[in-house]
Amino acid sequence: MNISHLKSLTFLHQRSLNVNTMVLLLATYFAVLFNQPIIQKVYALSSYDLPLYFISHLLLLAAFVIIFSLLAWPYVFKIIFIPLVLSSALAFYASNKYNVMFDYTMIENIFETNSNESVSYINISSVSWFIVLGLLPALLLLKIKITYNGSLLKMLFMKAVLLCSSMLVILIIAVFYYKDYASIGRNNAYLNKMINPAHVYNTYKYIKKNYFNKAMPYSLLGQDATITSAKNSKPTLMVFVVGETARSQNIAYNGYQRNTNPYTENMGLISFKHVQTCGTATAVSLPCLFSNMNRPDYNKQKANNQDNVLDILSHAGVDVRWIDNDGGDKQVAKNLDKIDINKNDNSDLCNKHSCYDQVLLRQLPRLIAKQPGKDKLLALHLIGSHGPTYYQRYPQDKTLFKPACERSDIENCSDQEIVNVYDNSIAYTDYVLAETITLLKQYQEEYNVALFYLSDHGESLGENGLYLHGTPYVVAPDQQTHVPWFMWANEAYFTNKSLNKACLEQKAANDFVSHDNLFHTLLGFYGVETKQKNKDLDITYSCKA
Structure with a gap:
């Protein structure tokens, strides 16, 4: 590794960002990039309504700001968001290339796929996408120091401001575009399965159902056969x-x-x-x-x-x-x-x-x-x-x-x-x-x-x-x-x-x-x-x- 590489790593290590700024950056990354498949789908279903295309980005951005703010706490921020970025990059590749939706059934299929079958999905294209869109941003996130607004009270106040602002954005969009989204949503209920990272929720459901539910008694059938x-x-x-x-x-x-x-x-x-x-x-x-x-x-x-x-x-x-x-x-x-x-x-x-x-x-x-x-x-x-x-x-x-x-x-x-x-x-x-x-x-x-x-x-x-x-x-x-x-x-x-x-x-x-x-x-x-x-x-x- 040469001196310039060392300097760049030192810069990243010394670089700090406020937690709310980091939440906004991550929310933008997910809304603008990782959820491009669902935005394109909504755009097509709206008969290519251009204003709705941009409003959809804003709506997702506000929603992600709310969700990510609730997850953004000291000591767990990177533990939560680094795996989220990595897994979402893989999900984005599959959604963008193959139109895969990560509902419960797809997560079940992933968990029960054998290793030899999984290898068949590894190629130059998938690895390149993962490195550029997942691994590099995750490494950047790992190196950046996150600051938390000083006292607990101030941190909670700033978080509340961010949450209220995002809720206000969603409310304003609802006032002007509720009919558009309601019409598209009611006729296309599958759209929520396209949101990245829906795979996290469905993974939780799969693990809970298969590893933490009470065992069902076994039933013998057809013994009269x-x-x-x-x-x-x-x-x-x-x-x-x-x-x-x-x-x-x-x-x-x-x-x-x-x-x-x-x-x-x-x-x-x-x-x-x-x-x-x-x-x-x-x-x-x-x-x-x-x-x-x-x-x-x-x-x-x-x-x-x-x-x-x-x-x-x-x-x-x-x-x-x-x-x-x-x-x-x-x-x-x-x-x-x-x-x-x-x-x-x-x-x-x-x-x-x-x-x-x-x-x-x-x-x-x-x-x-x-x-x-x-x-x-x-x-x-x-x-x-x-x-x-x-x-x-x-x-x-x-x-x-x-x-x-x-x-x-x-x-x-x-x-x-x-x-x-x-x-x-x-x-x-x-x-x-x-x-x-x-x-x-x-x-x-x-x-x-x-x-x-x-x-x-x-x-x-x-x-x-x-x-x-x-x-x-x-x-x-x-x-x-x-x-x-x-x-x-x-x-x-x-x-x-x-x-x-x-x-x-x-x-x-x-x-x-x-x-x-x-x-x-x-x-x-x-x-x-x-x-x-x-x-x-x-x-x-x-x-x-």
Whole structure:
């Protein structure tokens, strides 16, 4: 370090600012910079009313002055505001680049994201933004000495002046612009989720709910479950493929103009064309789709403390296993035998961050060979089309669409490159499904064989400026809430389970279904009877001979 660097650091160390000045500077930084996404949104919703654009900055500035003044006290000022600046810089990057909203669901998804998945978001762009907008201001704040107006009484008086002035500004704005903000706010309730740092409040809610709430007693469900014997008395072998980030819009079976299903197109899959998800992120959708709760009534804590449909199949005597390639089961497999893919044992299909989903198939022959003659369900949790590193989800020899976006900062790729790389990942999932069906056919002399595929949520690829997933459900686009659901079985399965395949194909083409149907439909398709099954939600019920 040279002499000039030492001098600059000494200057910063000796530099002091009054606490109220510091509050005004921080409030301005948050209002003018970190909340630019919500201001732009309000500006667009106001039909580009220019005065309202500038008034919105002033309104946020006054609000932040009030909030920050209440937090600005000796000994804790830097402890509070340095982490706030750092985390808000990250939130601003995500909001500005991908239109991410940090509501409770998004915070839940962040906390439950595995480290390998998190690494995929680190790139030159994100690191540069964080350093310039977060780290450097935080270091500056660390070096500056904060003064507090002398006596406690004077400090409180000056704080009161600042608070009253800010309240007066808000009152004046309300007098002249209340109708404008009321109209925009009532019709767009999601806007409050865009305010930075809303992530702090939702992080508090998540920690409180998950670590400080009283534990809920565990509920056993479906202990009366029994399997209805197939006509040929063969046991059932089903593979349930849990998809990741696949959206219905990019599925050839569902009308997409590209053939993203070239590997299974002649295998007789039944594709449900109108399927709605329980959530827009894995942390919500995965446990929800296996639970007996419908989306409006879903409660994660309850789901984690009761049996799900896989547990009920186990109660019926089915050997259920979970094999994971997506970094976690979100407690769906809490009572099951679970296998996590070991990257070191599969170096030809894995890198240091993730594995291609084909690696899951290596587990199947060994698991099928266990307990011969027993009913089985093997759940494969894919990494599927998880972004932003879509290019890491398929091997290069499975590239069908070019040019593909082969970088994690997808905002620097063209829309067509993003669609191409995403479609490649969808097509690779189709390849994995085709290989799974081919393997199942090898066992059809011993078992009635079948496959389910259902994705947890969809993905935005730049439509209306949105990328990735996790948008609050109330405003989430169809691309994030509509997903593919496939069923496949050999002819013997339909015959011996008394299922009408043509009836199911008709329902798949016309009926509007959702994750709510999975719990009951899986039981019905497998042939399990229990009081927990609701025939009105079992898609197969009306298709039984």
